Amino acid sequence: MTSIVKPPVKHPSLQTNALGLTKRDYEGAMSTLCAGCGHDSVTSALISAFWELDVPPHRAAKMSGIGCSSKTTAYFMKQSHGFNSVHGRMPSVTSGANAANRDLIYIGVSGDGDSLSIGLGQLCHAIRRNVNMLYVLENNGVYGLTKGQFSASADVGSTSKRGEANMNQPIDPCLLSMTLGATFVARSFSGDKAQLIPILKAGLMHNGFAMIDIISPCVSFNDHDGSTKSYKFTREHEVEIVHADFVPLRKEISAESNAAGGVTSVTMHDGSTVRFRRTAEDYDPTNRIGAYSHVKACGERGEIATGLLYLEEGSGGEMHTLNKTVKRPLVEIPQAELCPGSKALDELMAEFR
Amino acid sequence: MPPTNVSDPNYYHKVVDCQWACPAHTNVPEYLRLIAQGRYSDSYLLNRESNVFPGILGRTCDRPCEPACRRGRVDGKPVAICRLKRVASDLRDDITDRLPSAPKEKNGKRVALIGAGPASLTVANDLLPLGYEVVVYEKYKQAGGLMRFNIPAFRLPAAVLDEETDYVIRMGADVRYGTNIDSMKSLLNENYDAVFVGSGAPKGKELEIPGRREGNSKEVIHIGIEWLGSVHFGHIEKIEPRVLIIGVGNTAMDCCRTSKRLGATDVKVIARRSRPHFKASPWELEDAEEEQVEIVENHAPKTFIYANGKLVGMEFEQLEWSDEGGKQKSKVTGLVTIPCDSVILAIGQDNAFPWIERDIGIEFDKWDMPNVDKTTMESTRKGVFFGGDSAWGPQNIIWAVEHGHQAAISIHHHCQGEPVTNRPPRGMNLVSAKVGMNGWMYSNDYNPSPRAKMTHEELVKRFSAVNVEVELGFTPEQTAREVQRCLNCDIETHFTEKLCIECDACVDICPENCITIAPAGDEADLRTRLSAPALNMTQDIFVSDGLPQTKRVMVKDEDLCLHCGLCAERCPTAAWDMKKFELVIPYALNRSAAEATA
Numbered sequence: 001m002t003s004i005v006k007p008p009v010k011h012p013s014l015q016t017n018a019l020g021l022t023k024r025d026y027e028g029a030m031s032t033l034c035a036g037c038g039h040d041s042v043t044s045a046l047i048s049a050f051w052e053l054d055v056p057p058h059r060a061a062k063m064s065g066i067g068c069s070s071k072t073t074a075y076f077m078k079q080s081h082g083f084n085s086v087h088g089r090m091p092s093v094t095s096g097a098n099a100a101n102r103d104l105i106y107i108g109v110s111g112d113g114d115s116l117s118i119g120l121g122q123l124c125h126a127i128r129r130n131v132n133m134l135y136v137l138e139n140n141g142v143y144g145l146t147k148g149q150f151s152a153s154a155d156v157g158s159t160s161k162r163g164e165a166n167m168n169q170p171i172d173p174c175l176l177s178m179t180l181g182a183t184f185v186a187r188s189f190s191g192d193k194a195q196l197i198p199i200l201k202a203g204l205m206h207n208g209f210a211m212i213d214i215i216s217p218c219v220s221f222n223d224h225d226g227s228t229k230s231y232k233f234t235r236e237h238e239v240e241i242v243h244a245d246f247v248p249l250r251k252e253i254s255a256e257s258n259a260a261g262g263v264t265s266v267t268m269h270d271g272s273t274v275r276f277r278r279t280a281e282d283y284d285p286t287n288r289i290g291a292y293s294h295v296k297a298c299g300e301r302g303e304i305a306t307g308l309l310y311l312e313e314g315s316g317g318e319m320h321t322l323n324k325t326v327k328r329p330l331v332e333i334p335q336a337e338l339c340p341g342s343k344a345l346d347e348l349m350a351e352f353r
Numbered sequence: 354m355p356p357t358n359v360s361d362p363n364y365y366h367k368v369v370d371c372q373w374a375c376p377a378h379t380n381v382p383e384y385l386r387l388i389a390q391g392r393y394s395d396s397y398l399l400n401r402e403s404n405v406f407p408g409i410l411g412r413t414c415d416r417p418c419e420p421a422c423r424r425g426r427v428d429g430k431p432v433a434i435c436r437l438k439r440v441a442s443d444l445r446d447d448i449t450d451r452l453p454s455a456p457k458e459k460n461g462k463r464v465a466l467i468g469a470g471p472a473s474l475t476v477a478n479d480l481l482p483l484g485y486e487v488v489v490y491e492k493y494k495q496a497g498g499l500m501r502f503n504i505p506a507f508r509l510p511a512a513v514l515d516e517e518t519d520y521v522i523r524m525g526a527d528v529r530y531g532t533n534i535d536s537m538k539s540l541l542n543e544n545y546d547a548v549f550v551g552s553g554a555p556k557g558k559e560l561e562i563p564g565r566r567e568g569n570s571k572e573v574i575h576i577g578i579e580w581l582g583s584v585h586f587g588h589i590e591k592i593e594p595r596v597l598i599i600g601v602g603n604t605a606m607d608c609c610r611t612s613k614r615l616g617a618t619d620v621k622v623i624a625r626r627s628r629p630h631f632k633a634s635p636w637e638l639e640d641a642e643e644e645q646v647e648i649v650e651n652h653a654p655k656t657f658i659y660a661n662g663k664l665v666g667m668e669f670e671q672l673e674w675s676d677e678g679g680k681q682k683s684k685v686t687g688l689v690t691i692p693c694d695s696v697i698l699a700i701g702q703d704n705a706f707p708w709i710e711r712d713i714g715i716e717f718d719k720w721d722m723p724n725v726d727k728t729t730m731e732s733t734r735k736g737v738f739f740g741g742d743s744a745w746g747p748q749n750i751i752w753a754v755e756h757g758h759q760a761a762i763s764i765h766h767h768c769q770g771e772p773v774t775n776r777p778p779r780g781m782n783l784v785s786a787k788v789g790m791n792g793w794m795y796s797n798d799y800n801p802s803p804r805a806k807m808t809h810e811e812l813v814k815r816f817s818a819v820n821v822e823v824e825l826g827f828t829p830e831q832t833a834r835e836v837q838r839c840l841n842c843d844i845e846t847h848f849t850e851k852l853c854i855e856c857d858a859c860v861d862i863c864p865e866n867c868i869t870i871a872p873a874g875d876e877a878d879l880r881t882r883l884s885a886p887a888l889n890m891t892q893d894i895f896v897s898d899g900l901p902q903t904k905r906v907m908v909k910d911e912d913l914c915l916h917c918g919l920c921a922e923r924c925p926t927a928a929w930d931m932k933k934f935e936l937v938i939p940y941a942l943n944r945s946a947a948e949a950t951a
Contacts, residue, residue: 001922002791002919002922003793006862007798007915009864010864011865011866012913035858035923037858037925041857041858191855217856231855231902235902
């Protein structure tokens with residue numbers, strides 16, 4: 001926690017995006033998280049991603065539940081919409097919000113407790129429904145707000161700050177998402193913005209549910225030698241199996257770099273491109289079974305597989321397509337049309353008699 | 354790029370832009386904090402340690418600190434450092450019992466100082482507490498030198514000058530007023546252990562063009578600094594209605610404004626060059642223009658014009674300047690006559706030493722200036738030192754003070770049998786500024802207030818007499834705001850590599866994008882790879898050694914750092930800390946203290 005707010009002074013070389021806004025315009029309130037919290041770095045990466053994508057802040061909705069991670073939404077884009085829900089219920093609230101207004105850009109920020117313990121059921125169904133949202137899971141392996149108990153993502157054998165070892169199997173949000181049919185699955189690290197920002201941008205532009213598991217160390221309770229989610233451990237065991245570059249539509253794609261060996265390009269629904277550079281032999285980020293096996297094998301070797309692990313663009317459909325909903329957001333539909341009155345209801349009911 | 358060595362006092366000193374730019378290295382941020390706390394006397398005494406005349410300089414300093422001030426790069430206007438110095442002086446209590454004093458027992462060494470201006474008085478100030486017997490020879494009946502005779506009283510009241518020169522003299526200097534030294538040889542025969550020449554540059558430059566010596570020229574054409582002196586002594590009490598001032602330095606500004614007070618109605622300052630090349634400080638130009646003085650650019654004097662033996666005007670060449678291979682070349686585009694009744698020449702000053710014999714070991718160069726060592730202030734004759742304007746021509750008061758400090762060290766060494774070339778090193782103290790979980794020993798928040806504007810006496814009142822002070826000083830409210838504009842650059846961001854866990858917190862929070870964690874590289878390359886490019890080459894970048902986890906380096910561009918401490922507040926391991934830097938400056942009196950911290 002800082003004693004002052006960030007001074008409203010801007011560096012003269014600060015650039016503006018297509019909307020004429022600087023990164024500073026995408027900031028939010030001052031963080032009250034612990035100094036050095038990985039979540040604050042995620043906040044900074046989110047600011048960069050939204051700024052670089054020229055997202056108008058008032059067209060985004062920031063959704064969260066309860067926990068340190070869920071405070072993150074207060075710390076960026078103070079002009080955006082937002083909803084801070086009951087613990088673990090963020091995926092459901094977002095599903096509802098998205099059902100009502102499909103035109104907003106939804107970003108849910110949650111943690112390993114909010115998503116993998118109390119909210120696990122909610123998360124699974126949001127994935128199944130393929131809600132069009134960016135789901136950021138700030139994963140630190142502990143319940144920070146309640147002083148560092150193990151969370152459901154803690155690895156077997158990792159120890160608490162006091163030395164006690166965890167014996168329960170962890171839930172890996174990436175493997176879980178792949179089994180539930182998620183169409184965008186990525187893992188990154190709060191301490192590696194060069195990797196994280198392109199993934200966040202691709203996730204925001206993905207038409208469907210985008211799960212990004214971000215190892216985001218808890219400096220207060222899980223940054224010690226026995227931790228498997230510390231800055232040091234993550235740096236030593238991270239294996240970037242695929243590197244993704246997000247190429248927005250307005251930038252010309254050079255054929256030369258596309259043709260280079262080991263590069264796969266996937267075109268997003270808006271025409272922009274994600275370009276994959278494989279660093280692991282034979283890894284195919286568009287093959288669900290292959291990706292699952294590879295990531296699982298990495299985990300068993302004690303490695304943390306990072307990168308945009310799996311991407312399926314254009315097949316199936318997100319929630320609105322599956323449910324054949326109207327194109328217009330409810331807010332834009334006139335009241336008379338939205339609520340046609342008791343006569344129309346009676347006629348509808350008569351059909352079921 | 355090798356890791357930055359912050360144990361060299363120069364690194365952090367340079368970050369304190371104002372202190373680095375000040376010839377006497379006054380500890381500006383610290384004295385501003387003392388003002389903020391209402392500790393005016395402490396602030397005054399801290400000032401006095403390095404600049405000796407805070408009240409005088411708070412009104413007249415050429416303020417090299419202000420163009421250097423970091424705040425000027427952040428929001429366009431530097432902190433009003435100079436006029437805050439005046440606040441400390443104006444509001445101080447009686448501090449006479451806290452001034453240095455001379456011991457009863459003398460050390461048996463006698464030093465002669467020539468001239469009682471700022472350079473000589475600084476030497477006296479530094480040497481008297483060490484037990485030296487100091488004799489000052491002063492041509493006039495009062496002390497102060499050019500500060501008294503050439504700075505008009507509407508800028509510097511006599512009471513302020515008297516008080517601060519007295520602080521030095523009352524320590525026990527033997528000032529021989531009205532004593533002109535006309536032979537260095539005979540002075541040296543008096544067996545002083547050292548002689549210091551601080552006699553200034555009292556000779557105004559001449560302008561030998563046609564008509565200079567005709568008609569009534571003796572009565573109406575004046576040399577600027579001599580004329581200002583005559584006004585001071587009351588020999589001149591009025592001037593003709595239409596006056597031209599030739600030259601556009603600070604003396605010209607004093608001449609034109611004094612003319613307005615002596616009855617001139619139409620005053621023009623004539624400059625050879627265009628405004629960006631003027632020697633006068635921008636604020637002095639503004640003050641003159643506020644008094645309806647007209648400034649005429651690009652005119653070179655050609656002839657004085659007389660009618661019936663009476664000066665009626667001057668003819669000028671109109672010039673057009675162009676840049677030719679980096680050199681400014683002028684072209685005459687026409688002739689113009691400007692009517693006038695009187696002319697004041699303010700085109701520069703020389704120092705002249707007709708009273709120093711050329712066969713006594715004091716060597717002069719081809720411009721007839723003494724050869725003086727830039728560090729020791731010693732001439733080619735052992736034991737004879739120069740300082741102030743008499744060393745290398747006109748500079749300003751604060752430079753004269755610094756010359757005095759350096760000469761005092763040299764004189765002390767000379768008299769104690771140490772080589773004068775032994776210069777005591779500058780030291781530093783560096784102490785954490787942290788006071789509790791969320792507190793610093795300074796106000797770290799950024800204050801967005803604009804620079805305070807000095808209130809001036811209304812025009813009618815200020816022209817009523819020659820000694821009505823124009824600047825009224827800051828109000829308490831202005832002072833309280835202005836001190837908070839200071840960024841506290843002496844509270845340094847101090848980094849310890851081995852503690853860093855590379856969490857990026859400092860990089861993310863810095864409001865000015867000063868901090869980057871990057872792969873190592875040479876400086877030119879690193880400067881382009883930062884969160885914001887480090888384009889100001891006059892400002893250093895700090896580079897750490899390899900960081901523990903990734904061997905990347907921590908880089909900090911000093912240029913626009915607000916010293917807000919957010920990097921340190923967000924650092925989980927205190928790898929970044931805010932540390933208060935204090936430069937320990939050696940003076941004749943405290944040489945060993947400086948050595949101990951170096």
